[in-house]
Amino acid sequence: MFKAILFDLDDTLLANPMNAFISAYFKALGKYMAHLIPPERLVVEIMRATQEMEKNDGTGPTNQEAFAAAFYPTVGYEQEILEPIFEQFYTEEFPKLQYLTRSIPEARFLVEWAFEHDLYVVIATNPVFPCVAVEQRLAWAEVPVTEFDYALVTTYENMHATKANPAYYREIVTKLGCGPKECLMAGDDWDRDMMPAATAGIPIYWVTRPDDTLLPIPPMQKIKGGVLVGQGTVESLWDWIGRGGLAV
Template identity: 60%
Template structure:
């Protein structure tokens, strides 16, 4: 019996092309921290640290701690020095990126439907961003935390693996207290959302154009 639904964020609950969003995000972050770190160097080291998070296998530190262990030393800056500036970026500049996204009218209705049937609802977004960036994007989607009592939101502060690593999904099942067979993953990315979750026995719903075909294996 279905007990929980896992919902991807970007491209599922929120219309957001990461091919457009990520470059704009990096440019904005680099500009905001330019007084502390040259923008090109900041972006290079941020991407290097992000690749480390993407390879996290669930057996070590959180994604946040793994990121910090690489990012700040590579910049030659103390974490305590830059973190307050980065927090200000998310409070002051990150909200301006909302214009690159669009709400999906069906998204809040889907969450409401699932909760109304007693299902646990988890926001299963790739945990490469801090919690504030995910909470803001949920608000942009009309499905914020003040509106819906999610059972779980996967942030880089809490998680120990990323999509498409199976450890990411195993951690979700464990945190929800569910077996894979009791869950359904809904997402737009075949390789990150559908294949790894179904490979563990989870059901899945591919959010795609009706004429789309799964990529060839």
């Protein structure tokens, strides 16, 4: 019996070409902060501080704290000075990146269905972004937090590990108070969505893009206790659930 469904966001609920998006994001952020930090330096330091977040294993600081400890001292500004400017960037400039993304009708169908069936719905997006950036992308996907009372939206403020680490999935399960086998994780990224979730004992559905030919499924024997319940586009996931694939 499933009690919770975990959705990845980018390229699962929201079509988002990540290479183009990240490149445009850094360009916009670099420009916005250029009066304080040279753009090339900013990107290098954000990437380095992100690697520090990626080392988080669920037992130590929040991802935000890990980022702050690695980032602010090296760029030479107090967190209290820079953080409000980052926040301003996310309200003023980040919304302009929406044009790079595209909503997917079935994403909203899936979220509505999950709420209608009293499931806990978790937005399991890699928690390396602040809440404000995640909530905006949810609005672009047409599944905004103003309409859906998610059990959890993972952000860098509320998590202590990132998605490549099974500890991230264990933290979600603990926060929900249910067993891993009572959850389903749906996502497009084998290394961040599928493998670590399965390692944490969560059944998985591998979401592919419509133009993808189905990829060969890596050997499941590498995954301790994992169950791949299906593979296909978000539309296929919607079909599968509509046919009663997810016993609820």
